[in-house]
Amino acid sequence: MKLINKLLLxxxxxxxxxxxxxxxxxxxxxxxxxxxxxxxxxxxxxGIGGRNSTQLAVQLRNADPSAKYIFELVTLDDECKPxxxxxxxTKAASDRSIIAGVTHYxxxxxxxxxxxxxxxxxxxxxxxxxxxxxLWQRLPRNSSRQRDDDQ
Numbered sequence: 001m002k003l004i005n006k007l008l009l010x011x012x013x014x015x016x017x018x019x020x021x022x023x024x025x026x027x028x029x030x031x032x033x034x035x036x037x038x039x040x041x042x043x044x045x046x047g048i049g050g051r052n053s054t055q056l057a058v059q060l061r062n063a064d065p066s067a068k069y070i071f072e073l074v075t076l077d078d079e080c081k082p083x084x085x086x087x088x089x090t091k092a093a094s095d096r097s098i099i100a101g102v103t104h105y106x107x108x109x110x111x112x113x114x115x116x117x118x119x120x121x122x123x124x125x126x127x128x129x130x131x132x133x134x135l136w137q138r139l140p141r142n143s144s145r146q147r148d149d150d151q
């Protein structure tokens with residue numbers, strides 16, 4: 001409850017400061033993150049929980065006025081099937097605006113997609129719950145994705 005009160009107070013304070021013109025509004029760059037997990041089928045419960053946890057981490061980070069970026073979550077369903085996982089991993093990895101991903105609850109899907117992420121150079125955190133601070137710290141200095149062939 002204390003966290004909700006702090007977030008509410010922080011949001012209200014920021015709105016008042018912006019409305020009164022006491023704080024200059026600087027446009028922050030939007031950074032896209034992918035969540036890929038089972039959102040349908042027999043393993044959808046932990047997948048939906050993982051998506052909700054990742055969305056909460058994004059919302060908490062976006063509420064921080066000192067954050068350098070605004071984060072946007074792109075959610076994709078791998079259905080806990082390796083063939084579908086490869087398709088959605090390719091979709092996320094080929095989108096150059098997505099710079100990192102929280103990927104795959106099911107180990108079979110995670111194993112099947114390793115080559116896809118390596119080929120495209122998409123950074124990803126694998127796990128059932130996102131380690132949000134770890135993910136935020138590993139973002140590139142500029143939000144454009146650095147790939148081996150770009151250097």
